[in-house]
Amino acid sequence: MKHIDTSSLKVTQTIQLHKIPTFIDVATSEKKKEKKLQKIREKLSSLQDKMYAHNKYGVLICLQGMDTAGKDSLIREVFKEFNARGVVVHSFKTPNSTELEHDYLWRHYLALPEKGKFSVFNRTHYENVLVTRVHPNYILNENIPGIETVEDITSAFWDNRFESINAFEKHIATNGIIVLKFYLHLSKEEQRQRLLRRLETEKHNWKFSPGDLKERELWDAYQNCYEDAINRTSKEYAPWYVVPADNKETCRYLVAKIILETLQQYTDIKEPELEDEVKENIKMYHDKLASEK
Template sequence: MKSIDPKDFKVVEKIKLKNIPTLLDIEANDEEKEEKLDKVKDKLSDLQDIMYAHNKYSVLICLQGMDTSGKDSLIREVFKEFNPRGVVVHSFKTPNSTELEHDYLWRHYIALPEKGKFAIFNRTHYENVLVTRVHPEFILNENLPDINSVKDITPKFWENRIEQINHFEKHIAQNGTIVMKFFLHLSKDEQKNRLLRRLEEGKHNWKFSPGDLKEREYWDEYQKYYEEAINQTSKSHAPWYVIPADDKDMARYVVAKIIWEELKQYTDIKVPELNKEILENFDTYKKTLQNS
């Protein structure tokens, strides 16, 4: 099985999504990929416990992708060995009335992970420069000053929003949040196959929504805005990784491997040492417990 190098997926210069494959051949069958994933999951689980005790860094994992790209199942499979106390998943849907009474980043700020914990954003703050660009009329729901119609939403508006997102990520990174962003790069043909599966297989019927077909009509626009957003916001402190997603098993393993490889570079993350007084009295504590 070919080794996985995060640098092969990390966006460090401008990309063209059409030039990036949606299927990666790592010369492994499903059983091998599952075995590799299990090993990485165990390592991540152990590291999570250490990070929880260390209590200085938090980790934010951002997942974006077209409908059916496999975000939900990836979260389930990659993080299933985590201690529930140390990981929280947030699935951001259409902003509700309370969220619309605040700026668009507010709901993401309050969902950020505590020190020592992981947060997974299933759809993220990038929806505000993706869905809203395809459907700019959604911006009107935010009741912003000087935005009274779609005509008022200029290119400068989107430039400002991208800049605000960059500032948001830089701010949280400088304060101890490790940010990794993954775009699950799915082909249009594979999306069609997965949508058909939802219609044809009874146990998946509940996942189907006619809205999925409507959004599919905007495929090219979404690809354009994803590409722009990734190119403008992939920074050393908050990098994007483009993950071929036509093979779900492969995508899960690659994401898990990247998270592990990136986190293990933080060599200062260690189990904290007990203070000297506690260490010196270990025998006393043992005897107290044995005689209790």
Template sequence: MKNIEIDHLKVSSNIKLSSIPTHIDVEASEKKKEKELDKIRIKLSKLQDKLYAHNKYGVLICLQGMDTAGKDSLVREVFKEFNARGVVVHSFKTPNANELEHDFLWRHYIALPEKGKFSVFNRTHYENVLVTRVHPNYILNENIPGITTVENITTEFWENRFESINNFEKHISQNGIIILKFFLHLSKEEQRHRLIRRLETEKHNWKFSPSDLNERELWDEYQRCYEEAINKTSKAYAPWYIIPADNKETARYLVAKSILKELEKYTDIKEPELEQEIKDNIKMYRDKLASEQ
């Protein structure tokens, strides 16, 4: 299997999405990719145990991508070996009435992982500079002072929103949240095939909505907004990874490998040592339990 340098997927300077491939050949069969993913899943599950015992870091995994990019199945496959108590998945949809009574980051802040745990944002706080940017009329639902019409939403408004996101991520990273952000980079042609499969496969019909086609017509606008959002918010403390997503199995493998490589850098994540008094008396405790038989 071809070795893919994960750092090549990380955004460390300005990128142009149109020049980045949506497919990458790892020179392996689907069975081989699944086998390699399984190895990584096992390593991640062991690391999860250490993270939980260490109890100082939380991990935030952010997944973004166009419809059909494979976010749901990626969550299912990558985190399959995790202890269910240690990972929570949040799928952020249109803000409800209660969420709209707060600032745009509030519902994301309260969903952050506890120390020792993982949170997966399946669609994230970046929807607030993606969907709302393509459909600026949605901003009016937030009831922001001075924003009464779409015309009030200026370039400065978006710059301030990017700044808020960067400040939010910097703040939580300084307080023990490890942030990894993944853009599942799908081609428009592959999306077309996947939408057709949704319509042709009865058990997947429920996933299709006519609005999918309306959003597809705005493909270029979404790509422009994704590109700008990634360029403005990929930081050392909260990096973006661009994952070629035309092949789902490859995308899952690359995301899992990226998470593992990044977390392995935290060499301080270890199980806490027993107090010396307990260590000194382990034999006594064991003998006491054995004598109960």
């Protein structure tokens, strides 16, 4: 299997999405990719157990991408070996009436991971500078002082929102949450093919919505907003990775690899040592249990 330097996918300077490939050839079969992913899954599961015992860090995985980019199946395949209590997936949809009574980051704060656990945001707080930027009329539902019409939503409004997002991520990173953000980079043609498969395969018909086609017509607007958001918010404490997503198996493998490689850098993550008294008496405790009848 071709070696992929995952650091090349990390956004460390200004990018242009149209210049980044949506497909990467790893020169191996789907079966071999699955085997590689399986090994990474097992290592991640073991590491999560260790992180739970260590009780210092939480991990926040943020997934963004156009419709059909493969977020749901990636979550299923990458985290399937985890202890079910070690990972929580949050799929953020249109804010409900309770959420709209708070600022736009409120519901995301509530979903942050506990120490020793993973939270996966399937669509994230970035929807507030993506969907709302393409459809600024949605901002009016937030009932923000001084924002009465779409015309009130100036470039300064978006500047402030990006500053808030950066501050939010820096704050949680400083307090022990490891933040990794992935943009699943899908081509427009591959999206077309995946939407067609939803229509042609009866068991997948339920996934299709006419709204998918309306949003597809806004492809360029979304690409511009994604590019701007990624460039403004990829920081060392909360980096973005642009992962080619035209091949789902390769995309899953690369995301899992990046997560594992990042966590392996935290060499302080270890199981807590037993107290000296317990250590000294392990044999006694063992003999006592072994002798019970």
